[in-house]
Amino acid sequence: MKCKEIPYNRVEKEAMEQTFSKLHKQFIAAKSGEEQWKVHLQYHAYLDDIMTMCTLAGIRHDGNVEDPFYKKEQAYYDALLPILEKYKIAYEKALYESPYRSFLEEKMGQVAFRNLELKQKAFHESLIPLMQEENELVTKYCQCIANAKIPFQGQIFNLSLLQKYLVHQNREIRKEAYQKQSDFFQSVAEELDEIYDRLVKNRTKQAEKLGYTTYIPLGYARMRRNCYDAEMVKRFREQVKREVVPIASKIQENRRRRLGLEKLYYFDSDLYFAEGNPAPIGDAMQILQAGEQMYHALSKETDTFFQFMKQHELFDVFGRKNKRAGGYMTTLANIHAPFIFANFNGTSADVDVITHECGHAFQAFLTREVAVAEYRDLTMEMAEVHSMSMEFFTEPWMELFFGERAEDYRRMHLESSILFLPYGCMVDEFQHLIYENPTSSKQERKNMWLDLEKQYRPDLDYAKDPFFSSGGYWQKQGHIYQSPFYYIDYVLAMVCALQWRNRMQSDYQSAWEAYIAFAKASASEFFTDLIEKVGLQSPFAEDAVHNLMHIIQEREKK
Numbered sequence: 281m282k283c284k285e286i287p288y289n290r291v292e293k294e295a296m297e298q299t300f301s302k303l304h305k306q307f308i309a310a311k312s313g314e315e316q317w318k319v320h321l322q323y324h325a326y327l328d329d330i331m332t333m334c335t336l337a338g339i340r341h342d343g344n345v346e347d348p349f350y351k352k353e354q355a356y357y358d359a360l361l362p363i364l365e366k367y368k369i370a371y372e373k374a375l376y377e378s379p380y381r382s383f384l385e386e387k388m389g390q391v392a393f394r395n396l397e398l399k400q401k402a403f404h405e406s407l408i409p410l411m412q413e414e415n416e417l418v419t420k421y422c423q424c425i426a427n428a429k430i431p432f433q434g435q436i437f438n439l440s441l442l443q444k445y446l447v448h449q450n451r452e453i454r455k456e457a458y459q460k461q462s463d464f465f466q467s468v469a470e471e472l473d474e475i476y477d478r479l480v481k482n483r484t485k486q487a488e489k490l491g492y493t494t495y496i497p498l499g500y501a502r503m504r505r506n507c508y509d510a511e512m513v514k515r516f517r518e519q520v521k522r523e524v525v526p527i528a529s530k531i532q533e534n535r536r537r538r539l540g541l542e543k544l545y546y547f548d549s550d551l552y553f554a555e556g557n558p559a560p561i562g563d564a565m566q567i568l569q570a571g572e573q574m575y576h577a578l579s580k581e582t583d584t585f586f587q588f589m590k591q592h593e594l595f596d597v598f599g600r601k602n603k604r605a606g607g608y609m610t611t612l613a614n615i616h617a618p619f620i621f622a623n624f625n626g627t628s629a630d631v632d633v634i635t636h637e638c639g640h641a642f643q644a645f646l647t648r649e650v651a652v653a654e655y656r657d658l659t660m661e662m663a664e665v666h667s668m669s670m671e672f673f674t675e676p677w678m679e680l681f682f683g684e685r686a687e688d689y690r691r692m693h694l695e696s697s698i699l700f701l702p703y704g705c706m707v708d709e710f711q712h713l714i715y716e717n718p719t720s721s722k723q724e725r726k727n728m729w730l731d732l733e734k735q736y737r738p739d740l741d742y743a744k745d746p747f748f749s750s751g752g753y754w755q756k757q758g759h760i761y762q763s764p765f766y767y768i769d770y771v772l773a774m775v776c777a778l779q780w781r782n783r784m785q786s787d788y789q790s791a792w793e794a795y796i797a798f799a800k801a802s803a804s805e806f807f808t809d810l811i812e813k814v815g816l817q818s819p820f821a822e823d824a825v826h827n828l829m830h831i832i833q834e835r836e837k838k
């Protein structure tokens with residue numbers, strides 16, 4: 281069935297409440313592990329039904345925000361979902377406290393129970409008013425960023441439209457674009473400081489109410505850090521500082537020479553080639569077709585995946601009137617299908633959808649028949665391994681997208697991936713410092729950032745830009761406001777993806793098979809265990825980063 285032909289029926293609130301109450305009662309009344317397990321399967325089947333309708337309404341609304349029917353449905357679910365959440369939390373509590381836990385744990389695995397425990401630890405009803413305020417503050421930050429009106433070259437830009445001028449091959453143009461961006465942030469700096477101050481204090485208060493001394497353990501529980509702690513993350517960052525920062529400096533020096541510049545400034549940060557960064561050669565349609573060709577050639581599994589997506593029309597990627605901006609991957613649980621939403625515009629961001637988002641979707645496709653719903657409950661570092669590794673597995677086909685500049689694309693991809701490691705760690709260390717010292721002043725926070733920049737990005741020169749050189753850069757990084765401690769996930773995932781890149785260079789086929797095994801295992805095991813099981817080093821191993829960078833450097837010499 282094509283996605284657009286799937287019949288839609290609204291989830292009625294009363295029926296939903298009755299069904300959940302009934303399942304909850306049955307679960308508690310069950311007399312054995314087997315009986316509870318049967319109820320649990322029914323619970324997930326029902327949850328899948330609900331979520332499929334909710335997702336359908338969402339993607340149809342996003343596909344045409346002016347459609348009055350789905351506009352109403354979307355508003356309906358916005359109000360229904362918090363109620364659903366209440367039932368889920370109550371049910372999960374019963375599940376966690378089950379007298380037949382050992383039987384259930386056998387069925388669902390340790391990871392699922394550890395996740396349930398973290399969820400219980402991270403929530404209490406008494407936190408709801410603070411959590412509501414937290415959401416409002418995050419929304420305020422997002423609005424402030426989204427509403428940016430930046431005058432540039434006689435027009436008005438928002439931050440995402442300005443993006444392409446930040447990598448413009450004409451240095452004067454990109455310098456001006458950076459200055460305009462800086463002017464915008466300078467104009468809202470005080471407001472952003474204020475929002476952040478309130479967020480940090482709010483989150484700290486939530487943690488104190490639950491008996492923690494700082495927000496860090498609560499933030500970790502909310503990110504479902506089920507197999508590593510802050511101390512391990514700290515040692516990982518130290519590895520990156522020691523092993524990657526010097527190599528990053530060499531990459532910057534090569535880039536400077538390649539660009540033919542006397543010195544690199546902050547406004548040269550994202551440009552890799554004097555003639556401009558590689559851009560796709562075809563239009564949106566051709567990019568999608570190139571994707572099909574690539575996944576056909578890559579493997580049997582990816583070919584089946586892509587044909588499935590095409591047949592069921594699970595790509596809504598072409599821009600059109602009344603379509604919502606942005607992009608994402610989601611799943612329609614009931615028909616076991618991933619769905620990709622995007623707005624192709626003929627830039628390299630479209631290629632990212634085909635490589636990165638399709639990596640997420642491919643994993644969802646591989647695990648679509650998995651009976652234990654909890655196995656699909658991925659933590660973020662794991663999910664990003666699926667997508668970031670796919671970016672490397674698809675590299676041999678970049679000629680289809682970038683023609684003669686495919687090699688430039690691969691160079692840029694490798695260099696930007698390595699340069700990302702210290703940056704990502706810096707974002708993470710900053711947040712640890714912030715939540716360890718929740719009463720710091722606005723200036724102290726900026727000084728912390730400046731101090732970290734000296735350690736992680738020693739070559740960066742802001743050319744005395746008033747906003748960036750006074751420690752304001754982090755206000756651009758939305759994760760710091762929106763999802764505390766969600767960022768190191770990308771760094772951990774990148775260390776794994778780059779290890780796969782090393783492996784595929786010596787034996788593509790065996791690397792691919794290990795990747796498939798990793799993707800299929802999904803969340804059935806802890807991230808750190810699973811990574812080692814498929815033959816990679818856990819990023820937390822003492823010499824993981826050293827070994828990774830050593831192999832990359834040896835290959836670069838050839």
Ligand code: ZN
Pocket residue numbers: 636640663664667
């Ligand atoms: Zn992703």
